Amino acid sequence: MGKVIILNILRFFVVILLQVALFKNMGYYNIASTFPYIFFILLLPIGLPNIILFTIAFLTGLTVDAFYDSVGVHAAACVSLSLFRTFFHKITLEVEIKDSFNTPSLGEMGTKWFLPYVFFGTLVHHFTLFIVETFSFTNFLYTLASIILSSIFTVCVIFLMSLLVYKRKSRINSI
DSSP: OHHHHHHHHHHHHHHHHHHHHTGGGOEETTTEEOOTTHHHHHTSOTTOOHHHHHHHHHHHHHHHHHHHTOSSHHHHHHHHHHHHHHHHHHHHSOHHHHTSOOOOOHHHHOHHHHHHHHHHHHHHHHHHHHHHHHOOSTTHHHHHHHHHHHHHHHHHHHHHHHHHTOOOOOOOOOO
16 A cells, blocks of 8 residues: 555656656647646546545646646646546446556556546546636637647557556466
8 A cells, every 4th residue: 555655656746747847848839738647647546535536636736737827727627537537437347446456557457448548538638628728619629629639649648658657467366
C-alpha cells in the first residue's frame, strides 16, 4: 500500500512537470494541444474511494490551473474525468477487480480495455475543458475541431507514455 502511494506521488510530480515544462508550449496553431497530465488520474488505483478520487482529481486540476492562469477550467474537466472513470469502471470491470487496488495500466488490463478507457476518458475531459473554456456556441465548429484534434493528440501521447512504462501482467501459476 505504501509503495502504491509513493509511486502515485512520484507519478503526479513527473506528469505535472512534463505538462508545465514541455506540453504547455506544444500545440498546433491554437487548435490542438495536448494534456497528458490526465494520465495520472486514469492510472489511479481502481479500488480508490470516490471521495479521495474526486479530491485528487480536483487538486490535480487546480495545480494545472495555477500554471495555466485559468480559473478552475482544468479542475472542472478533471472532476468530470473522474466521474467518467467511476462509471467506466462500474460497467466494465468485475467485482473482484473493482475491490482491488490495482493500477489500470496497459500491461495490467490489456489493450482491448485500456484504449477505449483512455480514448473516451480523454474525450470527456477535453469536451468539458473546451466547452467550459469557451462558454459560448458562437464558434462551435472551431471548438469541436479543437476537442477532436486535441483528444487524438493527447491519446497518442498517453499511449506512448504507457508504452514507456509498460509492464506485463504478472501471472502466477498456482499448482
